[in-house]
Amino acid sequence: MSSILDSVNQRTQMVGQNRLELLLFRLRGKQVYGINVFKVREVLQCPELTELPQRNPVVRGVAHIRGATISVIDLSLAVGGPSLGDVKNCFVVIAEYNRKVQGFLVKSVERIVNMNWSDIHPPPKGAGKTSYLTAVTDIDGEIVEIIDVEKILAEITPNDDVVSQEYVEESIAKAPQDKVVLIADDSSVARGQIKRTIEQLGYKTHLCKDGKEALDYLEGIVNDGRELNDEVLLLISDIEMPEMDGYTLTAEIRNNEKLKHLWVMLHTSLSGVFNEAMVQKVGANDFIPKFNPDELAQSVQKRMDLED
Structure with missing residues (x-):
């Protein structure tokens, strides 16, 4: 219990300080992407996937992890790029978005960085409405793109926004x-x-x-x-x-x-x-x-x- 409370205290100290931690990863090529560590449960080598009939093309299959069945989304496919290929050479980022646990297939995982939200900027205006970027930042002279995961999930499973x-x-x-x-x-x-x-x-x-x-x-x-x-x-x-x-x-x-x-x-x-x-x-x-x-x-x- 004390370790949990210590963890809560450490995280709440960041509140109001406009800070976050980013997990950095790559899909294909040299481009670096980021995801908020708060949303990440764990990162693991991609396990064997079970393909499902009539699944969305960007969902590579489901994985059985710690007693749960989790959909694994190929992030490269989801943003309009080529498939990441053989899943045996990839990693899965297990994250929770909108009350659901999802697996995101990535090529490699780099490191975690602590940043200030003031250093995270909206995507360039020329990115257009079809862009999957929600923000960009610069880390050690390298542009890091933060993907609009909510847009990806809405395209795979559209949310019902009709009020009773x-x-x-x-x-x-x-x-x-x-x-x-x-x-x-x-x-x-x-x-x-x-x-x-x-x-x-x-x-x-x-x-x-x-x-x-x-x-x-x-x-x-x-x-x-x-x-x-x-x-x-x-x-x-x-x-x-x-x-x-x-x-x-x-x-x-x-x-x-x-x-x-x-x-x-x-x-x-x-x-x-x-x-x-x-x-x-x-x-x-x-x-x-x-x-x-x-x-x-x-x-x-x-x-x-x-x-x-």
Whole structure:
């Protein structure tokens, strides 16, 4: 138990400091990619895979690992490249996204680096909507690409973003038309899912691609002398974002006298034992893992109940 608590303490010390750890890996060629260590359960030599009929072409098969059956996705195929080939010469990164455990087939695993989110940047504007990049960074003079895994998973198994009618009927009657729900998420797929969910409930939305853009938006309102509560109902923020993560964004909001009462919901594909301690430390009002439209609707309703 003490080792678990020590681990929680070590991780929560990073909260509000805008830091993360990246696991670096390669697919084909020299390009280096990264994934947040928080999402990684383990890395292992690829075991024997069982092929399934009528599977998605990017799913190489399933592996039986520690009593669980896990789909293994060829990341090179998933981003539009060639197959990684013989799985015996590859590794599998076991990670948890959106409440599901997935295996990602990679060619090699390099190392773990500790970084500041301010050194992680949105992909170049020329990357286009079809790009699978969610961010880029520079490590020792080498460009590292961070893949939009949520986009890949949505293409393999599309998420249902239809809200149950009972929540829609309850919300539409209460939804204020003079306020927006602010959404901050670096994944274009996730932003779209949240936007469609919230707008079904009758709310207007404003989208930001990272925490810094969201903070600038909020500070712009109060710096102009306008009342925040007259314009923004709540913030729904991802945690992992370039420039500024959701934990740091929340901490900055709580430390600003004019912003500190804003209702903040952290909505993330991250999961695990550390989240509750982290959310409490930065002072978020609510936390829900991605992606369930009814749970998102219920969380918005919590904020609306304060208006009654």
